[in-house]
Amino acid sequence: MTIKLAETIKNLPHSPTLWANDLVHQKRSGGETVYHMGFGESPFPVPQRLKKALADAAYRKEYLKADGLDDLVEAVREYYRPIYGDEYISATDILIAPGSKLVLYALQMAIEGDLLMPVPSWVSYEPQAKMLHTEVLKVPTTLDDAGYHIDPETLRATIKTARKNGKNPTKIIINAPSNPTGLTIPSEELQVLAKVCEAEGVLIISDEIYGLVSFDGQYRSCARHAPKVTAVTTGLSKHLSLGGWRIGIGFIPRGVPGLHNALRCIISETWSCVSSPVQQACIEAYKRHKDIEDHMQACTDIHELMNTTIAEGLRSHGIIAPKPQGAFYNYPDFAPFREALATNGIKTSQDIHEVLLKEYNLATLPGKAFGAEAEILTLRLSGCDYDGAAALAAYENGEKLDRAFIKKYAPRILQAIDVFGAFVVKYGKVTTAA
Numbered sequence: 009m010t011i012k013l014a015e016t017i018k019n020l021p022h023s024p025t026l027w028a029n030d031l032v033h034q035k036r037s038g039g040e041t042v043y044h045m046g047f048g049e050s051p052f053p054v055p056q057r058l059k060k061a062l063a064d065a066a067y068r069k070e071y072l073k074a075d076g077l078d079d080l081v082e083a084v085r086e087y088y089r090p091i092y093g094d095e096y097i098s099a100t101d102i103l104i105a106p107g108s109k110l111v112l113y114a115l116q117m118a119i120e121g122d123l124l125m126p127v128p129s130w131v132s133y134e135p136q137a138k139m140l141h142t143e144v145l146k147v148p149t150t151l152d153d154a155g156y157h158i159d160p161e162t163l164r165a166t167i168k169t170a171r172k173n174g175k176n177p178t179k180i181i182i183n184a185p186s187n188p189t190g191l192t193i194p195s196e197e198l199q200v201l202a203k204v205c206e207a208e209g210v211l212i213i214s215d216e217i218y219g220l221v222s223f224d225g226q227y228r229s230c231a232r233h234a235p236k237v238t239a240v241t242t243g244l245s246k247h248l249s250l251g252g253w254r255i256g257i258g259f260i261p262r263g264v265p266g267l268h269n270a271l272r273c274i275i276s277e278t279w280s281c282v283s284s285p286v287q288q289a290c291i292e293a294y295k296r297h298k299d300i301e302d303h304m305q306a307c308t309d310i311h312e313l314m315n316t317t318i319a320e321g322l323r324s325h326g327i328i329a330p331k332p333q334g335a336f337y338n339y340p341d342f343a344p345f346r347e348a349l350a351t352n353g354i355k356t357s358q359d360i361h362e363v364l365l366k367e368y369n370l371a372t373l374p375g376k377a378f379g380a381e382a383e384i385l386t387l388r389l390s391g392c393d394y395d396g397a398a399a400l401a402a403y404e405n406g407e408k409l410d411r412a413f414i415k416k417y418a419p420r421i422l423q424a425i426d427v428f429g430a431f432v433v434k435y436g437k438v439t440t441a442a
């Protein structure tokens with residue numbers, strides 16, 4: 009008897025971000041110096057208050073109800089009330105999940121129809137759609153120093169054309185500040201986008217996992233503009249660097265009848281509930297304690313320093329690199345070097361990624377992993393390769409956030425910028441046959 013894998017799963021690659029991380033750890037344990045820009049893990053330590061809260065809750069062992077611990081749900085609701093406004097908060101249900109990744113997956117599972125996916129976008133949306141037999145309809149975007157732009161007319165045309173061709177676009181995932189770009193959608197554009205989706209009957213799944221890592225301190229969300237058709241996903245993985253605690257949040261609009269109940273059923277048949285001690289401890293993350301809020305702001309300030317310095321460094325080497333506005337990423341474009349790179353056999357984002365890894369021990373991710381066409385010469389860079397505990401302590405002790413700070417606490421960031429310089433010097437010049 010031959011046991012076969014399911015069609016949807018057998019060609020699914022391992023998540024490229026986790027793959028890059030494993031590879032870097034392997035090389036480092038072999039004693040090699042590696043510049044790690046391949047994995048988006050915020051490097052800061054767990055705040056003392058949360059450590060204590062988790063230790064205090066260690067005795068808890070009960071299953072909790074599928075939606076999440078009541079006290080945590082209420083703390084989340086009150087935390088986000090001033091951010092989203094009463095209208096949205098009073099017309100949504102909140103779910104706690106083991107990471108926002110699973111809320112995104114459950115939402116995709118629960119809503120019938122095809123997924124509209126702006127490109128570039130986070131690595132997991134498309135594989136999740138494929139696992140669910142969902143068709144992905146890509147929506148082009150433009151990127152610049154003013155942000156991540158989704159043209160409303162292009163979105164409308166994509167929806168209309170898809171419908172004319174017998175497709176059924178019913179949901180869109182937007183993400184700002186964005187992974188992979190570090191850019192955000194300007195408020196006025198978000199407002200127009202929300203109206204287009206509402207008019208077209210498209211559910212907005214707003215991935216706001218980086219919502220509180222915004223360099224100008226502004227929180228932008230569709231929840232305010234289209235409260236009836238916006239589901240928000242968020243959590244503690246990014247602004248509190250708690251990815252491994254696996255706490256995700258879903259805001260589910262009651263304007264979509266049956267959605268909350270459908271998600272509750274999915275939860276009850278899959279993960280049951282998030283770890284009881286972790287839920288208990290995370291209540292403290294939503295109480296607006298000054299120490300926690302200050303910690304978040306300090307981490308965001310350091311992310312801003314690292315990632316805007318990377319953008320400036322790349323620009324100084326002639327690479328296109330919009331100035332990041334949040335999160336901890338850059339999404340440089342090597343288009344100015346296209347011709348020269350091609351004469352050196354480098355024709356795709358995957359080629360750039362491979363040369364940087366093999367020749368320079370610099371781990372990045374190719375733009376292709378984020379839905380871009382293979383020939384678009386973009387990479388995603390994560391600016392987190394430093395000792396977050398040391399950097400945070402120094403900043404809290406009053407050290408200034410400047411280039412000297414990076415040199416002292418994040419030297420590999422500056423070295424990686426130099427590697428990009430060496431790469432374009434070597435491969436970015438047209439070579440002519442002798």
Ligand SMILES: Cc1ncc(COP(=O)(O)O)c(C=O)c1O
Binds near residue numbers: 187215245251
């Ligand atoms: C854009 C984006 N969305 C969602 C996630 C998932 O985060 P988590 O499942 O840890 O909440 C990530 C993690 O890297 C991300 O970058």
